[in-house]
Amino acid sequence: MAANKILITGGAGFIGSHLIRLFVNNYPDYHIYNLDKLTYAGNLENLKDIEGADNYTFIKGDIVDEQFVKGLFAEHAFDSVIHLAAESHVDRSIKNPTEFLFTNIVGTVNLLNAAKEVWAADFSDKVFYHVSTDEVYGSLDDGGYFLETTAYDPQSPYSASKASSDHFVRAYSNTYKLPIKISNCSNNYGPNQFPEKLLPLMINNIKQNKPLPIYGKGENIRDWLYVVDHAKAIDAIFHHGKLGETYNIGGFNEWKNIDIVHLLCKVMDRKLGREEGTSAQSITYVQDRAGHDMRYAIDAKKIMNELGWEPSLQFEEGLEKTVDWYLENEDWLENVTSGNYQKYYNEQYS
Numbered sequence: 001m002a003a004n005k006i007l008i009t010g011g012a013g014f015i016g017s018h019l020i021r022l023f024v025n026n027y028p029d030y031h032i033y034n035l036d037k038l039t040y041a042g043n044l045e046n047l048k049d050i051e052g053a054d055n056y057t058f059i060k061g062d063i064v065d066e067q068f069v070k071g072l073f074a075e076h077a078f079d080s081v082i083h084l085a086a087e088s089h090v091d092r093s094i095k096n097p098t099e100f101l102f103t104n105i106v107g108t109v110n111l112l113n114a115a116k117e118v119w120a121a122d123f124s125d126k127v128f129y130h131v132s133t134d135e136v137y138g139s140l141d142d143g144g145y146f147l148e149t150t151a152y153d154p155q156s157p158y159s160a161s162k163a164s165s166d167h168f169v170r171a172y173s174n175t176y177k178l179p180i181k182i183s184n185c186s187n188n189y190g191p192n193q194f195p196e197k198l199l200p201l202m203i204n205n206i207k208q209n210k211p212l213p214i215y216g217k218g219e220n221i222r223d224w225l226y227v228v229d230h231a232k233a234i235d236a237i238f239h240h241g242k243l244g245e246t247y248n249i250g251g252f253n254e255w256k257n258i259d260i261v262h263l264l265c266k267v268m269d270r271k272l273g274r275e276e277g278t279s280a281q282s283i284t285y286v287q288d289r290a291g292h293d294m295r296y297a298i299d300a301k302k303i304m305n306e307l308g309w310e311p312s313l314q315f316e317e318g319l320e321k322t323v324d325w326y327l328e329n330e331d332w333l334e335n336v337t338s339g340n341y342q343k344y345y346n347e348q349y350s
């Protein structure tokens with residue numbers, strides 16, 4: 001594939017930063033452009049180790065700004081796009097759905113339009129790869145898995161906005177023959193995740209002896225994948241996945257929220273030299289999330305069978321690595337939890 005100039009959007013965020021690192025280090029012949037607005041969730045600290053690389057350029061900008069996006073594509077004529085930029089937190093989407101509509105839907109359509117225009121002369125060797133979530137499929141009961149063919153049934157403003165963006169990407173493939181790929185991944189965990197999401201929020205609170213807020217009864221189930229394994233799956237799909245296809249990505253690793261928090265408490269007690277059982281005493285059941293999806297579970301057999309991808313880490317190993325990273329990077333955690341984070345936290349958990 002002659003994909004020399006690759007635009008990765010949202011590269012300063014959690015998953016984007018791991019993907020940028022992987023591409024910059026593994027593909028010295030590519031030039032990686034990282035387009036990011038640097039919202040509260042975007043942090044250039046995440047990329048300190050590669051920011052000076054010859055094959056890397058950071059561009060600050062907003063995908064909602066149509067003229068800016070058009071100008072950027074006209075200037076650089078990217079060969080491929082891997083699109084991750086998004087508002088990504090369900091609780092924030094419940095508080096402010098409109099922001100999700102703009103970034104996740106309008107932003108995606110702006111990128112599609114710009115790619116369509118700049119590539120119009122020749123779509124060969126071009127790829128628009130859209131990174132999405134398993135939440136578009138809705139909520140499962142006890143049985144069954146999300147397949148690539150499962151009908152969309154989004155239940156939160158976040159998942160509705162991601163589902164809409166997926167539909168636009170497929171519509172551009174059908175209508176304009178834009179060369180696209182889509183992947184839908186389960187919950188990620190690992191270093192650099194903003195501490196509004198379950199695991200880093202709990203790690204931060206355990207460290208500070210704060211209450212550990214479990215929504216509802218804690219029986220909701222999520223399917224967890226280490227973030228670097230998601231980045232590797234994107235790499236495999238980008239290079240070897242079929243055009244026009246969707247790939248589900250997941251670790252066959254389901255946990256009830258209450259069980260995963262108990263396991264985390266155990267690991268943290270050991271790392272912090274506390275007696276086992278100490279941290280779990282702070283578990284506090286709080287009001288449930290509105291419209292809280294019960295269970296997500298991905299069937300990842302397609303990517304495993306077709307592309308030979310599989311998770312490289314067992315969950316317990318990934319969790320240890322994650323906890324170690326947060327304990328070794330106190331400055332990172334302190335920087336992102338000052339200011340606006342405190343305001344959000346007080347509103348969400350008061």
Ligand code: NAD
Pocket residue numbers: 009010011012013014015016035036037038039040041042043061062063064083084085086087088089103107131132133134162184185186187188189194
């Ligand atoms: P994140 O919130 O950590 O990062 C999002 C990044 O997008 C940030 O760097 C932010 O600054 C940037 N951004 C936001 N609005 C922007 C705009 N208008 N213009 C330019 N940049 C903007 O998110 P994440 O967890 O890394 O998720 C990345 C992608 O992967 C998202 O599309 C998300 O839907 C998808 N996804 C996430 C998970 C997960 O568990 N986190 C699972 C499956 C899929």
Ligand code: TYD
Pocket residue numbers: 089090091187196197198199201213214215216218220221222257289
């Ligand atoms: P989250 O990390 O927000 O991811 P998502 O909602 O996209 O799956 O939440 C993961 C699960 O943890 C979800 O079922 C909600 C629950 N949760 C809590 O119980 N307490 C919390 O403080 C948070 C942030 C999440």
